[in-house]
Amino acid sequence: MTGVGKIARLEQEMLSARMRLIRKINTKPEMIVRRLVHRMGFRFRLHRRDLPGTPDLVFPRLRKVIFVHGCFWHQHDCRLGAKQPTANRAYWLPKLARNVERDHQACRQLAGAGWGVLIIWECQTRAPHNLPALIRRLLKPP
Ligand SMILES: [Zn+2]
Numbered sequence: 001m002t003g004v005g006k007i008a009r010l011e012q013e014m015l016s017a018r019m020r021l022i023r024k025i026n027t028k029p030e031m032i033v034r035r036l037v038h039r040m041g042f043r044f045r046l047h048r049r050d051l052p053g054t055p056d057l058v059f060p061r062l063r064k065v066i067f068v069h070g071c072f073w074h075q076h077d078c079r080l081g082a083k084q085p086t087a088n089r090a091y092w093l094p095k096l097a098r099n100v101e102r103d104h105q106a107c108r109q110l111a112g113a114g115w116g117v118l119i120i121w122e123c124q125t126r127a128p129h130n131l132p133a134l135i136r137r138l139l140k141p142p
Contacts, residue, residue, distance in 0.1 A: 053106025
């Protein structure tokens with residue numbers, strides 16, 4: 001491997017380590033949603049790995065889940081999501097496309113198993129006044 005190749009490889013490894021970290025920690029948008037849902041009086045489980053896509057908030061008795069998606073990582077159709085990586089595009093673009101495909105698949109599987117799904121985007125948590133209505137609509141008894 002050439003020196004340049006080695007550096008590119010190293011950069012890629014550092015980026016993917018950072019991405020793993022970013023995906024794992026309790027992100028700020030997720031904390032905003034958790035606090036809000038909690039204040040609204042609903043109790044939930046976190047990150048149930050046995051469900052498709054490991055939903056961020058799970059309401060087992062209501063059979064509902066909420067995903068809180070970062071706009072960039074999950075390619076939201078908004079200003080934040082439209083931002084394209086400039087470095088290592090060959091690495092990032094397919095990775096982001098795989099995220100989107102995984103999200104669709106998880107939603108299909110959950111809906112197929114009778115779960116109600118709400119996706120809350122990072123950009124929505126920046127001006128969260130509309131969120132209580134969305135959350136109430138998801139969680140209201142049938
Ligand atoms: Zn967005």
